[in-house]
Amino acid sequence: MTTRIDSRFAELAREGRAALVTFIMGGDPDLETTLALLKALPAAGADVIELGMPFTDPMADGPAIQAAGLRALATHTTLAKVLKLAAEFRKADTATPLILMGYYNPIYVYGVPRFLTDAKAAGVDGVIVVDLPPEEDSELCLPAQEAGLAFIRLATPTTDDARLPTVLAHTAGFVYYVSITGITGAATPDYSKVAAAVARLKRHTALPVAVGFGVKNAENAAAIAKVADGVVVGSALVDALRKSLDANGHATAGSVAAVTDLVREIAAGVRSAAHQPA
Template identity: 70%
Template sequence: MTRIDQTFARLRAEGRKAFVSYIMAGDPDTATSLAVMKGLPGAGVDIIELGMPFTDPMADGPTIQLAGQRALDAGQTLEKTLAMAAEFRKGDDRTPLVMMGYYNPIYSRGVDRFLTDAKAAGIDGLIVVDLPPEEDDELCIPAQKAGLNFIRLATPTTDDARLPKVLQNTSGFVYYVSITGITGAAAPEAADVAPEVARIKAATDLPVIVGFGITTPEAAEAIAGIADGCVVGSAIVKDIGEGRPVAEVLARVAALAEGAHRG
């Protein structure tokens, strides 16, 4: 079992939902993002998604696009992102780490080298938004052989004909994108999301986590209440982008986590 599998087993036993947070590695600089990262578990985060900055983040809205650009401008690289994970692991061997981003930086590094380095750094899973199931031989299957979960996105446009293909080599959890569009867009309504979550859960035993557009503790509670948990990214990244102190960012995260755990 990966740390992700262990975390969901523990949460089920405790009767709690998962709170997943996203930050962009290296935003606004490596030291600050590492400080936020180290504080996330204490703020109630169950799984950390660590963004890999990339020059052409097609699925991301302005908030995360700007975060990636800030990180790149500050000199963040895939090497430094892996080093951040390794540094985090020195003090936390429990919290799952999921690297999220696009295939280009992984391809440029070389898949075999990347997977070896990611495993050594303590990475537990990958979300690579621009690799469809038709390309599973490229990264998904090698990642799973290396002991990493490969987490797939399902969306409102993933119909019943497409869903089995999306799920076939997915592990860890399914990330349901609650709205059509980019990150940080309109807030999802639990009543609209619930039937879609139920449809996915009928097709898989994996946990279903819902993200995109969740910005308040109340929204986190509502969405977590109809799924196995929720993801918050843009709301946290926005606070970091505004230059708020680390302690203030983590206080916002704690409020969101509390809402999700009530779900």
């Protein structure tokens, strides 16, 4: 199974640079703004897009993404509507990898077979479901792979060498390395430790390793891009969007640009760390 994710990482490896993976929350602050952002992100420098599925209890997320999910839920964003956003995006963009990220509960309620069928039809390439451990692979991971969707697993600083083979067994697309012990957007990672962690992961897998949690600017992105195959940024983009909203939490004329301007800045940081491929 080769997905757009595999093709994109392979293409960037040939170019000698890391991928910029960007996260936005579906429906934050409304569906129209999310769709405008989805369409604008690739031109701003996003190589891969993660689209959040809002959930009431996002236990791995920090205040920024928690608030984004609540804003999305307040405007009645559902998983079905997020899938429609994906389908609309895919009509005009057939190349950019699109990943749905969130928690298992909304998928379980929607129905796994229906979700996988609809996600594939919408042009989704993979899923990140942070609260499904490898012991529950039969719930979603294995059916997703059978449906042609990559199931992307997270590894953390506390995932030791004994645990890694289990975590990586059915992972596809890339490995998402969580660079800090904690919630999203909470702290800046120690880059010397990130380099060692990426090297350790690569001893266990041939998959690309993308690093996230704590990337806020071009400098952070460049530091990670020097040692990893991908740089993931989410909370900083979600926060930039929040700051652009009006007093009632509604999008303004500057909302899309607030996000894409930051993406351009971070993309420049990622590209500054490019090297000649071996």
